[in-house]
Amino acid sequence: xxxxxxxxxxxxxxxxxxxxxxxxxxxxxxxxxxxxxxxxxxxxxxxxxxxxxxxxxxxxxxxxxxxxxxxxxxxxxxxxxxxxxxxxxxxxxxxxxxxxxxxxxxxxxxxxxxxxxxxxxxxxxxxxxxxxxxxxxxxxxxxxxxxxxxxxxxxxxxxxxxxxxxxxxxxxxxxxxxxxxxxxxxxxxxxxxxxxxxxxxxxxxxxxxxxxxxxxxxxxxxxxxxxxxxxxxxxxxxxxxxxxxxxxxxxxxxxxxxxxxxxxxxxxxxxxxxxxxxxxxxxxxxxxxxxxxxxxxxxxxxxxxxxxxxxxxxxxxxxxxxxxxxxxxxxxxxxxx
Numbered sequence: 001x002x003x004x005x006x007x008x009x010x011x012x013x014x015x016x017x018x019x020x021x022x023x024x025x026x027x028x029x030x031x032x033x034x035x036x037x038x039x040x041x042x043x044x045x046x047x048x049x050x051x052x053x054x055x056x057x058x059x060x061x062x063x064x065x066x067x068x069x070x071x072x073x074x075x076x077x078x079x080x081x082x083x084x085x086x087x088x089x090x091x092x093x094x095x096x097x098x099x100x101x102x103x104x105x106x107x108x109x110x111x112x113x114x115x116x117x118x119x120x121x122x123x124x125x126x127x128x129x130x131x132x133x134x135x136x137x138x139x140x141x142x143x144x145x146x147x148x149x150x151x152x153x154x155x156x157x158x159x160x161x162x163x164x165x166x167x168x169x170x171x172x173x174x175x176x177x178x179x180x181x182x183x184x185x186x187x188x189x190x191x192x193x194x195x196x197x198x199x200x201x202x203x204x205x206x207x208x209x210x211x212x213x214x215x216x217x218x219x220x221x222x223x224x225x226x227x228x229x230x231x232x233x234x235x236x237x238x239x240x241x242x243x244x245x246x247x248x249x250x251x252x253x254x255x256x257x258x259x260x261x262x263x264x265x266x267x268x269x270x271x272x273x274x275x276x277x278x279x280x281x282x283x284x285x286x287x288x289x290x291x292x293x294x295x296x297x298x299x300x301x302x303x304x305x306x307x308x309x310x311x312x313x314x315x316x317x318x319x320x321x322x323x324x325x326x327x328x329x330x331x332x333x334x335x336x337x
Contacts, residue, residue, distance in 0.1 A: 053072075
């Protein structure tokens with residue numbers, strides 16, 4: 001235990017020279033969390049509606065959470081539609097019927113009309129929730145992701161990259177020949193690797209603390225803090241294992257970092273980290289499903305839909321892949337030292 005604590009304390013002392021980079025990465029992750037929350041809010045609002053009625057009407061007959069409805073007693077200028085101040089004008093006639101004026105396509109117009117028609121509201125709600133609404137160009141807007149899924153996706157790439165950069169302590173030791181000295185010293189190699197892994201994982205804790213602060217401030221973050229702790233731990237462990245593997249086989253730390261960061265960025269993007277990716281090519285789809293990032297995103301979506309237990313195998317696959325990379329790295333290092 002004394003050896004473990006000594007190595008860990010030394011790793012923290014070595015962080016001082018890289019403190020500015022760690023602070024910058026922490027700030028970036030905080031911005032990503034806020035951006036994910038903001039984008040989720042935009043996704044949930046399918047349209048901005050001006051409901052026009054006479055002055056006797058004090059409330060609208062339908063006010064779904066995915067439509068932002070403003071009650072007006074006079075119709076705004078048509079230019080409001082072109083400026084995207086409103087997506088549609090809904091006018092109530094004296095007989096109670098409504099008319100819809102919009103520049104968007106007929107599908108959107110039909111959905112809005114159904115929302116303000118009581119017997120059709122349920123069907124319209126189902127259509128809106130399924131992500132079938134379209135933009136001004138008529139292109140489908142895609143599947144709406146929950147706040148928790150968006151935050152996980154936005155953090156995924158940066159957590160992996162930070163865990164990768166935090167393993168500089170091992171990379172420097174390897175390049176400078178410290179592993180040879182460790183082999184000659186009465187120090188457990190497993191303790192040495194464990195201390196570096198714990199050090200790296202501890203530096204991604206601020207991401208969880210930022211989520212805890214947002215929760216205390218009343219901001220909706222989607223998942224519980226315990227669920228985020230699990231996801232962040234698995235992501236961090238995967239990053240550490242991948243970093244250890246690359247630094248084991250690649251001699252120069254700079255080369256390992258460049259290759260690792262490029263691989264992380266590409267894999268995160270095609271796995272749907274920042275958007276709902278739906279690859280159509282069957283071969284490409286198979287390749288993407290092998291990536292740990294894809295497993296994490298799929299599990300986070302299952303967590304959001306309440307089916308995490310049924311999809312626990314996806315998270316288990318990520319953990320097993322990380323353990324396998326760690327085991328290979330340790331086996332090679334023990335043989336080489």
